[in-house]
Amino acid sequence: MPRRTATMLASTLMLIALLCAGVFIKVPYAEMSPGPTVNTLGEHDGEPVLQISGRKTYPTDGHLNMTTVRVTSADYRMNLVEAIYGWLAHDNKVVPHDTLYPDGKTEEESTQENAEEFSQSQESAKVAALKELGIPVDSWVIVSTVVKGSPSEGRLHAGDVIKKVDGKDVKEPSDVADLVTEHKPGEKVVFTIVPAKEQAAAEKEHRAATTTKNVTITTATSDDSGARRAIVGISAGTDHTFPFTIDIKLADVGGPSAGLMFALGIYDKLTPGSLTGGKFVAGTGTIDDDGTVGPIGGVEMKTVGARDKGARFFLTPADNCAAAAKDTPDGLTLVKVNTIADALDALKDIRSGDTAGLPKCTAKG
Template sequence: MPRRTATMLASTLMLIALLCAGVFIPVPYSEMSPGPTVNTLGDHDGEPVLQISGHKTYETSGHLNMTTVRVTSADYRMNLVEAVYGWLAHDNRVVPHDTLYPDGKTEEEATQENAEEFSQSQESAKVAALKELDIPVKSWVVVSTVVKGSPAQGRLHAGDVIKAVDGRTVKEPGDVAELVTEHKPGEDVVFTIVPAKEQAAAEKENRTPTTTKDVTITTATSDDAGEKRAIVGISAGTDHTFPFSIDIKLADVGGPSAGLMFALGIYDKLTPGSLTGGKFVAGTGTIDDTGKVGPIGGIGMKTLGARGKGAQYFLTPADNCAAAAADVPGGLTLVKVDTIDDALGALEDIRSGKTADLPKCTAK
């Protein structure tokens, strides 16, 4: 066999071997790509995303789109060829697997966490929108979760309202941990609660619950990193009673990043006129009960997805601005927002045509 032919054959066989190896060798990476974008003012799967009853609503126009990121699952093992292709593809981003699923989180755990964050973001969006409209919302501190095997298991339950700890009134979720950690491990702490069932019955009957009880729990020692402290094994959160019904109908979406756009959609439906002036506005960002907008992950994927659907403006959390501005899709204006007030002010500029006044994102 001629030397040149032999060399070409050997090179071809080596290339085939490398490709085969690339297909079968797993690498510790995951992939992100633009996900669906949904207009919070419109319909999804045949029904309105925002459904409000018991209060006057108004016609809306334009788009206030929430955006998402599609990611490979926690148990998917990417191979080398897929990773290289993802690195080369502009619309995809390959990241270390632990970035999306830290501490060996399973698919089931990730899905559950995303569902909980999505539910909480909806509640905060409702609160932020109604507070912006000066519509009163009743709030209280509750037991969000109880750790299995902890001192609180069987003693406290998710949904219990925490009125006081050791006789001291609880006003914010953070008060609970602060009061518990004043104890040494092994000491007793007394929770004054309204049981979840009593709270639910009172809400249903539109009355203030009257039944409280004291629950004594012996604290344990924390086993996480950091300074050892007394714990009972619960996380505290905030629950709300709204003066009318606000339902958000959007399945197969998780995480907290749609909070801002849900809040704006609710605000738009409860006020005359159109927030967008008919324009196509998309955005992202967490939101808390006070209307503060927080950063999210996958900003580049979300701007790509939004522009691909026709968005002209993108409401961007201030902390994500630099990353988003580093690679802006053509034709999309990134608008910097830090609060719901910032977002409403930007929308006023957009619908009035004063786009030169918009606080735009810039790359550092």
């Protein structure tokens, strides 16, 4: 066999051996890629994404698309060949596995957490949109979760309305922790609550809940890395009553990042005219009850997914601007927003066609 042929054969066999080895070598990475994008003004799986009853709505047009990211599952172990391909691919991103699933989080735990965040983002989107429209929303503090094995287990329940702690009014979720930590571990704290069942019945009958009861709990000692303090083993949150029904019908989506686009879709349906002027606008961002827009993960994947579907403008949380601007898809304008009011101002310029003054993302933010 000629020497050159032998060398080529040996090189080919070596390459095959390396590829085979790469398939079997598992690496601690996960992959992110562009996911589906859905028009909040349109339909998904045959039904409107936003369904509003009990209040006049108006026709809409154009697109206000929420965007998503696909990620490999928690139990999937990427091999070396896949990781290298992902690093080289333009539209994918390979990240350390623990970035997506910290502390050994399982697929089930991650799915549950994403579902809870998605549900909360829908509530905040409704509140933010109605506040921007000047429509009153009733709010109160509730028991959001109860830690298993804590002093509150079996005594407080998710959905209980917290009216007072030690006789002092509770107006914000943070008030609960502030009042509990005034105690020393081992001391008793008194919660005045409306039981969750009573609150649910009152809401169903469109009346104020009047039945309250006092629950006394002996505090325990915190076991985290922070300062030693009294705890009762609950997290407090906020619940709302809306003056009409707003349903968001979108399955198989998780996380909080669609909040801004849901809020804009709700606002558009409740106001005459079109927010977009028929233009294709996409975006992302968390939103809180006051309309503040927060950063999200995977923004580079979301801009790619949006542009592939035809978006020309992308509403981008200010804190994500620098990352998004590093590799902006051709034909897509990144618009910086800090609040829902910023987004509405930007949409006014977009629908008028006067986009020169839009606050655009740059590599510096």
